[in-house]
Amino acid sequence: MRRFANLYIVLFLADAGLSLVDELLVAASAQVPFLASGRYAVSSAVIILSIVLYACLGIDRRLPKRVFLPMTLYISWCALAMWPLSGVVGHEALGLVAAAGQVLLGGTAILLLRGLGGQTLLGAEQFRGRLFGWRNTLGFSAVNLLLFPLVLVYTGMAVADYYLEEQTAGFLRLSPVGIYMTERSYQRDAKVVRLAGMMHIGKEDYFEDMAGSMSSRGTIILTEGVTDQDRLLENPFNYSKLARVIGLTSQETMHFDGRLVDLNDLDALQPGAGGLGKPDIARADIDLNNFDPQTIEFLNVLGNTLFSDKPLAEALAEYNAWVKDNMTAERIAGVMADILDKRNAVVIDSMVRTLKRYDTVIIPWGAMHMPAIEAAVLEQGFKPGAAQERLSLDFRTIPYAELWHKWSAATGGG
Numbered sequence: 001m002r003r004f005a006n007l008y009i010v011l012f013l014a015d016a017g018l019s020l021v022d023e024l025l026v027a028a029s030a031q032v033p034f035l036a037s038g039r040y041a042v043s044s045a046v047i048i049l050s051i052v053l054y055a056c057l058g059i060d061r062r063l064p065k066r067v068f069l070p071m072t073l074y075i076s077w078c079a080l081a082m083w084p085l086s087g088v089v090g091h092e093a094l095g096l097v098a099a100a101g102q103v104l105l106g107g108t109a110i111l112l113l114r115g116l117g118g119q120t121l122l123g124a125e126q127f128r129g130r131l132f133g134w135r136n137t138l139g140f141s142a143v144n145l146l147l148f149p150l151v152l153v154y155t156g157m158a159v160a161d162y163y164l165e166e167q168t169a170g171f172l173r174l175s176p177v178g179i180y181m182t183e184r185s186y187q188r189d190a191k192v193v194r195l196a197g198m199m200h201i202g203k204e205d206y207f208e209d210m211a212g213s214m215s216s217r218g219t220i221i222l223t224e225g226v227t228d229q230d231r232l233l234e235n236p237f238n239y240s241k242l243a244r245v246i247g248l249t250s251q252e253t254m255h256f257d258g259r260l261v262d263l264n265d266l267d268a269l270q271p272g273a274g275g276l277g278k279p280d281i282a283r284a285d286i287d288l289n290n291f292d293p294q295t296i297e298f299l300n301v302l303g304n305t306l307f308s309d310k311p312l313a314e315a316l317a318e319y320n321a322w323v324k325d326n327m328t329a330e331r332i333a334g335v336m337a338d339i340l341d342k343r344n345a346v347v348i349d350s351m352v353r354t355l356k357r358y359d360t361v362i363i364p365w366g367a368m369h370m371p372a373i374e375a376a377v378l379e380q381g382f383k384p385g386a387a388q389e390r391l392s393l394d395f396r397t398i399p400y401a402e403l404w405h406k407w408s409a410a411t412g413g414g
Contacts, residue, residue: 001060002130005068006121008049009113012071013106015042019099027096048247058140061133062126067112074105075334083158087173087180168367169374179393181367183213184374186382191350192360193377197367198224200239201262202392204249209390210364211256214279218271221256222284222296222350224369226343232288232296248393258283271358276290279362284350286343293336294331344372348399352380 018039025031057063057072078098083090089097106117110120117123161174173180183196196210214221228236258279261269271280288296305319347363353372354361363373378384 001058001063002122002124002127004056005053006175008046008068008071009106009109009121011042011046011049012075012102012109015039015046016099016102016106018042020103023096023099027092045076045412058137058144060131061131061136062131064112064116064122064126067116070105071109076103077399078102079085079156080155080190081162083154084175087161091170160365164367167371168197169194169371171370171374172199172367173389176395178391178395179287180389181392182255182387182389184387185385186377187385188380188382190357190359191382192385193254193355193380193382194360194362195370195374195377196362196363196364197370199367199392203394203397206390214256214362214364216279216360218358219362220261220354220358221258221281221362221364222263222347222354223256223281224285224343224347224365225283226285227283227287229287230289232300233303234300235308237299237303237307239307252381255269263353266353269357279360280358282350282354284347284363286346291338292334292341295335298327298331298335339373340368344369344376348373348376350359351376354388355380 010409018035022035022039023136024036052062053068053093054072054076057065082094082098113120113122117126118385157174159174164172164174169182171182173182176256179199181197181202183194185194186195194214197216198210213283239326256279259282261280261282262286263282269280288299293298300320301319305315305322308315347365347369351361351363365373
């Protein structure tokens with residue numbers, strides 16, 4: 001066990017040093033490929049050994065917990081992208097912060113070891129006692145059992161945040177407090193594009209602040225909203241019901257104060273003619289008749305289950321049963337192509353056209369659309385500028401007790 005523990009210390013310090021050097025080289029735009037490969041190999045070994053060593057702390061009473069607990073827990077935190085610190089520190093700097101923290105922690109561990117036995121690594125004298133002790137194992141197990149639900153929730157939120165940030169290019173961020181939406185500005189000469197990530201439900205003051213920040217002369221707002229000219233939807237979506245259940249409001253309540261214009265008349269439009277300090281507003285979305293019939297069927301199932309007046313438990317069961325029988329990987333890809341790709345193409349084309357007549361174009365669209373729209377903005381030669389976050393959903397204001405009672409009543413108390 002002593003050799004294993006010392007091997008872990010050596011690899012921990014090697015990983016810390018390699019990571020710090022590699023991150024500094026990346027910051028200086030002088031990354032060395034073989035160094036990055038070596039760092040990855042060592043880091044992977046340290047992550048695996050951290051799991052094993054953590055379990056050994058509950059078996060071998062001789063292992064000094066004040067040395068190894070911080071080290072193993074820190075590696076676990078880094079493996080979860082250091083959430084929620086990852087939401088405060090930029091992605092470019094997060095690796096450097098993690099490496100610097102690991103170097104500091106490794107140095108502290110060496111100081112503790114020298115205080116225990118006067119040596120840099122664990123000596124043989126520290127392993128002369130009994131390996132196993134019931135008091136150590138039972139106490140370690142009890143603490144872990146008590147903390148397991150919290151660790152499970154934390155891990156779930158950290159993984160969810162990582163996935164959502166990847167899918168939305170960072171326009172949506174999950175924090176312990178709630179969900180934050182990001183707005184970013186991009187500039188090219190005198191032209192400005194503002195991308196505001198949105199979600200369908202949120203706090204009322206979030207939507208009010210969003211709408212109020214978009215009132216300016218010489219600006220056009222390209223709004224989203226799929227139309228249904230042929231009445232293909234059997235039960236139109238309404239997010240207000242879901243929003244009210246959790247004490248929030250829906251995006252439908254957000255109203256921009258400006259002049260409604262039609263992009264088909266773009267050549268005849270006079271920017272700023274709508275009044276002092278008021279923007280023009282244009283819908284830059286498509287109609288449902290552009291969707292594949294299978295996508296229409298899926299949307300109708302959604303509308304007739306999750307967005308219907310049926311009890312939530314019944315609606316979920318019906319929806320899940322239909323998905324299990326009908327949704328294949330190919331069909332899911334087709335639905336996403338309709339809901340995201342086709343609509344992205346329309347708003348991107350609208351942005352390019354309106355930039356010829358307007359100095360500022362604002363696109364307040366769903367966060368899932370933002371990666372493609374942002375990529376198109378950068379391809380037009382725009383440079384990233386200022387960014388700001390808004391708290392869209394506050395976990396502290398959700399009526400959990402009321403929701404639990406409603407759910408229990410809907411499921412018959414089961």
